[in-house]
Amino acid sequence: xxxxxxxxxxxxxxxxxxxxxxxxLCASVVNPSFAKPQRIISLNLCTDQLVLLLAEPxxxxxxxxxxxxxxxxxxxxQAMSVPINYGRAEEVLRAQPDLVLAGRYTYAPTLAVLKRxxxxxxxFDLPNSIADVRAQIATAAALLDEPERGAALIADIDRRIxxxxxxxxxxxxxxxxxxxxGGTAGAGTLxxxxxxxxxxxxxxxxxxxxxxxxxxxxxxxxxxxxRLVAETAYGGLASLTTGMANHPVLDHVGRRIRLxxxxxMCAGPGIAAAAEHLADxxx
Amino acid sequence: xxxxxGVSLVLGAAALLLGLVSLSTGVAPLPMGEAxxxxxxxxxxxxxxxxxxxxxxxxxxxxLVGATLGLSGAxxxxxxxxxxxxxxVTGISGMAALGAVLAFYFxxxxxLPYAVPLGGIAGAFLGAWLLYRLGGPAGDVQTLILAGVAxxxxxxxxxxxxxxxxxxxxxxxxxxFWLLGSVADRSLRDVALALPPIVVGVAVLATTARALDALxxxxxxARSLGHDLAATRRRxxxxxxxxxxxxxxxxxxxxxxGLVVPHLLRPLVGxxxxxxxxxxxxxxxxxxxxxxxxxxxxxxxxxxxxxxxxALIGAPFFLVLALRQGRLAA
Numbered sequence: 001x002x003x004x005x006x007x008x009x010x011x012x013x014x015x016x017x018x019x020x021x022x023x024x025l026c027a028s029v030v031n032p033s034f035a036k037p038q039r040i041i042s043l044n045l046c047t048d049q050l051v052l053l054l055a056e057p058x059x060x061x062x063x064x065x066x067x068x069x070x071x072x073x074x075x076x077x078q079a080m081s082v083p084i085n086y087g088r089a090e091e092v093l094r095a096q097p098d099l100v101l102a103g104r105y106t107y108a109p110t111l112a113v114l115k116r117x118x119x120x121x122x123x124f125d126l127p128n129s130i131a132d133v134r135a136q137i138a139t140a141a142a143l144l145d146e147p148e149r150g151a152a153l154i155a156d157i158d159r160r161i162x163x164x165x166x167x168x169x170x171x172x173x174x175x176x177x178x179x180x181x182g183g184t185a186g187a188g189t190l191x192x193x194x195x196x197x198x199x200x201x202x203x204x205x206x207x208x209x210x211x212x213x214x215x216x217x218x219x220x221x222x223x224x225x226x227r228l229v230a231e232t233a234y235g236g237l238a239s240l241t242t243g244m245a246n247h248p249v250l251d252h253v254g255r256r257i258r259l260x261x262x263x264x265m266c267a268g269p270g271i272a273a274a275a276e277h278l279a280d281x282x283x
Numbered sequence: 284x285x286x287x288x289g290v291s292l293v294l295g296a297a298a299l300l301l302g303l304v305s306l307s308t309g310v311a312p313l314p315m316g317e318a319x320x321x322x323x324x325x326x327x328x329x330x331x332x333x334x335x336x337x338x339x340x341x342x343x344x345x346x347l348v349g350a351t352l353g354l355s356g357a358x359x360x361x362x363x364x365x366x367x368x369x370x371x372v373t374g375i376s377g378m379a380a381l382g383a384v385l386a387f388y389f390x391x392x393x394x395l396p397y398a399v400p401l402g403g404i405a406g407a408f409l410g411a412w413l414l415y416r417l418g419g420p421a422g423d424v425q426t427l428i429l430a431g432v433a434x435x436x437x438x439x440x441x442x443x444x445x446x447x448x449x450x451x452x453x454x455x456x457x458x459x460f461w462l463l464g465s466v467a468d469r470s471l472r473d474v475a476l477a478l479p480p481i482v483v484g485v486a487v488l489a490t491t492a493r494a495l496d497a498l499x500x501x502x503x504x505a506r507s508l509g510h511d512l513a514a515t516r517r518r519x520x521x522x523x524x525x526x527x528x529x530x531x532x533x534x535x536x537x538x539x540x541g542l543v544v545p546h547l548l549r550p551l552v553g554x555x556x557x558x559x560x561x562x563x564x565x566x567x568x569x570x571x572x573x574x575x576x577x578x579x580x581x582x583x584x585x586x587x588x589x590x591x592x593x594a595l596i597g598a599p600f601f602l603v604l605a606l607r608q609g610r611l612a613a
Contacts, residue, residue: 214584
């Protein structure tokens, strides 16, 4: 009896998967790429924010649960008005999306299984410059079929960054940036460009660091920057990472700028806000 | 065989020397004269800051934690009359990490500054008590080790679960610290938190030396010599809980130090457990400080956790000892 029950269950599940598969295939057939996508899924916090900025909530099937976390998301309120996902392949299948956006570092097995099930996923890279940010917004706007909104967003970011760097002093202050894991960002990174745009010199660059690299506390102390950014998201919650951002030695290293780390997490309007925040701190 | 004090003197000098080497090892080359001169200043320069706020706590913690692990290993081996007993293998350190994790990540430390070491101590106490219940002096080598496997597996799983459920998402990646241990980038605050319980615990453990000597002749002999074995056991459990619990709460759980050190020293100072205590404490300090210096030879973003170093030395050692035990038993 039990054996028979099991078999039925397996068959039923198999049937569901095949049904879903065929639905997905249909979806891609009946929805040619030039139509405005109506069931958009985002699997990455940064694409969440682009989707929430550029598309109407009715067209969004879901964004990730992270978009509702005020410690890391800039668009908590908007994310409250759309469904959320936990980045699982079955959530994607169930929603029968016509556009799926994810990050280059979205959980690889999930991306692989989606590919095997013929779901097209558009991957967004980590932006390494303000130009990359512009390009990503333009790409997302094209995919979402919202080119005007995309252009307006880019123009707004450009205008705010230009204003943040309008009064750069001849003698720039050196700013040390220390990420939660003890790393820093040198030349060739978005953070580096934002620091320069806001009127600072990047300590990492002065130390000859390009790209992302470790910045041991000892090197940071030895270099003695004028200003220091060493925030962690979730600063109020206990963790060793949080503790490291509050190591007593940092009280002696540069005047601290409390830059909410959610501003620097993704490409988008966050970087304009970050540049404004940094520029205000030096005025 | 060297005279016992000779061994301790040599080890003490080595610990001191390695402590100084540890102070002068790091990514930033330090002008030592300037660093030492500035150490008591109100507004110290970078060199003095690095020495005082980063390297000093690191060196002190390596010495303290190493001494704790070496001593508690020697005491546990004496009490259990079992050469494989030590806080890491038996799960006492793992339980200490669990207690510290529960106190740290769930906000208790904000209410009570001593919550984290107290959590570590409570966990270590529970681990030591369980171990004694499950594989105490009546049990044979295998029972003790199997009990230790069960306790450490439970502790590791519960620690992983606690870190997964912790409010701060960074907690999940910090499991490496709790399971493998490190003294990198700790502060003088951590030293201040761990020092008092370690000192008290070590002092309590030191009082068991004569009872352990007597116990090595058999429980009946020890009793006839006037030793209250139940009291000895209590002191071992309390002393281990205090010192190992506090050590793990600031440095994570670092295995095998308590196993390796007493074994290396036994041929030098003799088999009586009591004679082994001071040299084992000093030897533990030497071993862990040395291991911590070696971890810093790699680039800082590749720096090894201390438990990796000690397990690379300790695990083969453990295997050899376990095989030898098996042969003796057979």
